[in-house]
Amino acid sequence: MAEKLKLQEVEVWDGNMAFAQAMRQAQIDVVAAYPITPSTPTVHGYAKFLSDGYIDGEFVLVESEHAAMSGCVGAAAAGGRVATATSSQGFALMIEVLYQASGMRLPIVLGLVNRALASPLNVNGDHSDMYLGRDAGWIMIDAFNAQEAYDLMLMGFKIGEDLSVRLPVIINQDGFITSHTAQNVKPLSDDTAYNFIGDYKEVNPMLDFAKPITYGAQTEEDWHFEFKARQHKALMDSSKVISDVFEEFKSLTNREYKRVESYLMDDAEVAIVALGSTVESAVQAAKDLRKNRGIKAGVVATRVIRPFPIKEVAEALKNVKAIATLDRSAPGGTMGMLFNEISAALYQSESRPVISNYIYGLGGRDMTQADIKEVYADIVKNAKAGKLVTPLQQFSGLRGPKLSFFN
């Protein structure tokens, strides 16, 4: 049996340590992992816990991220709790197997410390890797700080392993800004954390030889469609379980999570929609603008990225006049993902706020308070005009001449 760790009421952890501690408390049976910046310290932390006897699962040190996820799939199909962590290029390398993990309905948890994708090579935080995985059939949840990274990592196991879900889960956090910044984190005790998640519930384990199972069969045009439809339905239906787990966590810790987070939105007339640590920055800027400029600014964040909370996000934004969607990923020849998805959500609603799109922070470029206030200033103009008077898409924080599209 693994030794338990006595934790302080408030610990000072960075986001990686928050991930590593939650993974330790979950008593994972197999972790297969490969090093990459900036998620490496998650794996270092986990390795040290193992060396000190706080973990009694297997730690498989594979030769690539593709193998990391392949090992996770083999282990999860054998029947037990499985997790890994990665970033960026490593995540890109494991993409093939991400689809196989979700297709086989294996509740693997992946801590994704978000980082830019090359080329040019860049180790800093943006959401390119997060966006790359968004059609892979995984539940995707975003943590905006270290406390949330810890909490959501614990909840990730409970959500994915729920018998009505059985899907893999990605917990995102921002590279460096969250992953490497020491913050106050209030952990649960080892027992409370483990009991919250519960024992792993096996479904069709390969190690049950009384009932041999075939994983990864071939289906062509006769069955493939039905499998993928059921998988999509399971992902869509997981919303309820996610909300229930958030609720249960709240009753345990008094920390509240929602699939769509709203800040200062009660009377907001303009809103920024963002992800990651930028959410906290935007809330800070909104508070300042409210206090000093009288601008009714608010912030909305899609805590859960998959399944995308279409109705909830439309509800959260229904009373605003103008919205800026902030995408931290190069959109590759179209609008940013948040712009597209928020627009789609609102198109079905009664209200039609003016929406514009900002590409920002690529490769770790800071999104400053001044940058965010400039965005708010733009959407205040749109709100007053009742129509789009700023570019539909523009880059924020870019050096050199202004860059915008669909003017």
Next chain:
Amino acid sequence: MSKIIKNLKQFSTSNDRFEGAHLLCPGCAHSIIVRELLNCTDDNLVIANATGCLEVCTAVYPHTSWDASWIHIGFENAATAASGAEAMYKTLQRKGRLKDPDKPVKFVAFGGDGATYDIGFQFLSGAVERGHNFTYVCLDNEVYANTGGQRSSSTPRGASTATTPAGRVSYGKKRYKKDMVAIMAAHGAPYVAQVAPNKWKDMVKKYQKALATEGPVYINAMSACTTEWKFPSDKTIDVSDMGTDSLVFPLYEIENGTKLTITYRPKNIIPVRDYLGVQGRFKHLFKKENEHVIEEMQKAVDEKWELLQRREEAGV
């Protein structure tokens, strides 16, 4: 637990965990190689299968040919799937969560030569280096048979394939086959061996040794491919006999990286030319301008056989 199998009758009446109902070509050697492995033991089996002929022909939903736990992830990662499952087994054993803790479990991976020599090379290397307790069997038919017969790094020199077709100015593949047995032995794997389905007793013996070995094992199995080697589907064993008797596929094993033992010495060694002559993939080599390739192949086979014998004698 190894089964005692002394003769073909015992073998043919043995319990089938690999069902006869599958979609492999008539005359495909894969099924012989696979069935012998599954039937040589009574232990529980977890099988990982790389994408390829064996995989697409044995697990087409809603059917399966496998009366054993089986997983297919992708083309390249059968060794890693087995690694993950084996790691889970170790954890559950330690935590006392195995359903039947007293019955031994063996982990086996099957991959074709494309999955083994090429796309899955790194994954196999990693799994062997990590020392997982598993047996990897390469079904070596020297070609990407499932995708229509393209060259792999196992394809022998001179073979005409879909991507190295013999033509007006080409005699087919230019490069020699990669020596995977040597590469796996160089990893320090406790046991590596080459087998052929025509020498089934030798094959079963090696399988049983493999499954009894603690740590990673690599078995390279010659798998004559009626479709891509281009011979009649009732000649699989005959062609395989010519493969082992010409020493193109010598049968031997290497223990702990060095101790090499030749396990089959043909009474009458036949010329490589005779082995090539029964296969359509080498037909063009018999043109006058390509005859030199046959001579070069014979020379390479002779040199390899000499090396194997010297290594056996020297015990290195």
